[in-house]
Amino acid sequence: GQNIDQPTEMTATEGAIVQINCTYQTSGFNGLFWYQQHAGEAPTFLSYNVLDGLEEKGRFSSFLSRSKGYSYLLLKELQMKDSASYLCAVKGLTGGGNKLTFGTGTQLKVEL
Amino acid sequence: GAVVSQHPSWVICKSGTSVKIECRSLDFQATTMFWYRQFPKQSLMLMATSNEGSKATYEQGVEKDKFLINHASLTLSTLTVTSAHPEDSSFYICSASRGTSGRAFEQFFGPGTRLTVL
Numbered sequence: 224g225q226n227i228d229q230p231t232e233m234t235a236t237e238g239a240i241v242q243i244n245c246t247y248q249t250s251g252f253n254g255l256f257w258y259q260q261h262a263g264e265a266p267t268f269l270s271y272n273v274l275d276g277l278e279e280k281g282r283f284s285s286f287l288s289r290s291k292g293y294s295y296l297l298l299k300e301l302q303m304k305d306s307a308s309y310l311c312a313v314k315g316l317t318g319g320g321n322k323l324t325f326g327t328g329t330q331l332k333v334e335l
Numbered sequence: 336g337a338v339v340s341q342h343p344s345w346v347i348c349k350s351g352t353s354v355k356i357e358c359r360s361l362d363f364q365a366t367t368m369f370w371y372r373q374f375p376k377q378s379l380m381l382m383a384t385s386n387e388g389s390k391a392t393y394e395q396g397v398e399k400d401k402f403l404i405n406h407a408s409l410t411l412s413t414l415t416v417t418s419a420h421p422e423d424s425s426f427y428i429c430s431a432s433r434g435t436s437g438r439a440f441e442q443f444f445g446p447g448t449r450l451t452v453l
Binding site: 254256258263264265266267268271310314322323324325326327328 | 377380381384428440441442445446
């Protein structure tokens with residue numbers, strides 16, 4: 224997505240914590256989603272933020288600051304199976320408010 | 336959780352033929368279904384938005400006569416790639432949502448269909 228920025232790649236160690244950032248243009252914002260996608264598979268839902276603050280769900284947390292156009296996904300106690308692409312998607316950036324615009328994804332590699 | 340299926344999971348066809356991909360919401364009624372295309376190491380690009388009983392809304396640059404979308408019921412949408420060419424080879428993913436606002440908008444993704452055009 225041309226309006227959403229994420230790092231292309233990140234590497235982290237098993238058991239560690241990693242933070243994946245996402246910035247977006249604030250106009251027309253109506254919610255932000257994080258998805259996990261393993262190679263050759265469809266994305267799976269991780270989190271949804273529409274208000275400022277932190278949403279925690281097990282090992283995964285997601286933060287949103289609407290005024291800054293900024294979100295991050297925090298993964299704790301990393302496991303090898305967490306190696307995947309993480310997609311930030313914003314609802315309502317382009318055209319009507321009923322579409323998701325995806326970032327290019329952050330490829331996370333978890334190493335021993 | 337809500338389950339979305341796609342069929343087929345992969346297809347290989349000759350250039351010039353047409354391919355139909357089905358997307359079904361198995362345990363919920365989908366107000367809206369979305370069709371995406373994903374090229375290797377790239378993100379999902381929305382092709383069109385489909386509402387039951389009405390014409391699909393195509394994204395800029397997507398040829399509606401080439402990518403025919405039919406949303407016949409609240410649980411089924413189909414994408415037909417007509418006169419497919421090698422450059423149409425891609426991973427096609429559908430998603431479905433229950434509603435348009437808040438968490439109801441959450442999109443549930445199908446497993447994807449890998450199309451290879453020879």
